[in-house]
Amino acid sequence: MFKDTSLFKYATDLIGLKNQEDNIFKLVLDNRFIKELITHLNTDEQLGKDKVDSLGAHLGTYSNATEVITKGRKKAGSFIDLNDKGDFWDSWKVQVKKALINIDANPFKEDTNLFDEYGIDVLGLTDNNLQILINEATKLYIQYYRKNLPIN
Numbered sequence: 001m002f003k004d005t006s007l008f009k010y011a012t013d014l015i016g017l018k019n020q021e022d023n024i025f026k027l028v029l030d031n032r033f034i035k036e037l038i039t040h041l042n043t044d045e046q047l048g049k050d051k052v053d054s055l056g057a058h059l060g061t062y063s064n065a066t067e068v069i070t071k072g073r074k075k076a077g078s079f080i081d082l083n084d085k086g087d088f089w090d091s092w093k094v095q096v097k098k099a100l101i102n103i104d105a106n107p108f109k110e111d112t113n114l115f116d117e118y119g120i121d122v123l124g125l126t127d128n129n130l131q132i133l134i135n136e137a138t139k140l141y142i143q144y145y146r147k148n149l150p151i152n
Contacts (some may be wrong), residue, residue, distance in 0.1 A: 021097035029137055030096035037136060038103060041129040047122065050108035054124030057138045058088045082114060082122060 046052055053059060067076040068082070072119040083089050090100065091106035103123045105115040125133060 011084060024141075024144065026096055026098050028140045029101065031140075034096065034133075034137065034140070035094040038094045038101065038125065039092045041125055042123065043083070043092060045091070045129060046126055048083060050126075051081050052126065053119060053121040054126055055121050056126050057121070059118045059122070061143045073133060080118070082118065084109075086112060137143060 011031055046054070047059075051058055059082065059110075061077050062074045064076045066074050074084075086103060088107070088109060093104045095102040095104070106121060107116075
């Protein structure tokens with residue numbers, strides 16, 4: 001009988017996953033690797049190396065006063081990276097929810113709100129970094145489906 005075949009079991013398993021996309025998103029992506037990848041791409045790559053926000057825009061340049069205050073560590077005219085003492089970058093938090101990834105950080109530095117000054121777009125990934133995330137997520141989805149929908 002058809003009910004005794006591998007195809008029937010596969011079809012039943014596949015039907016069981018219908019309307020579970022949001023749950024599967026969380027199951028597949030709510031892990032340390034993905035969260036650390038997002039944080040790395042957002043801080044080290046975008047803000048640190050490329051000196052851009054999630055839209056690819058530079059945040060401005062450091063002033064002469066900043067160069068003096070930082071004793072030359074931040075050169076006047078160089079692009080802002082929002083990594084003075086590391087507190088802002090260290091505050092990054094990534095939450096994976098059903099069908100949603102939320103990136104947040106503590107923007108308060110002394111008497112300044114970095115989001116007010118530089119925009120909320122300092123959080124989030126550029127198109128290039130989003131593609132890196134998508135590529136890694138795709139690998140994890142493939143592993144998930146191979147495990148949960150084995151083809152005999």
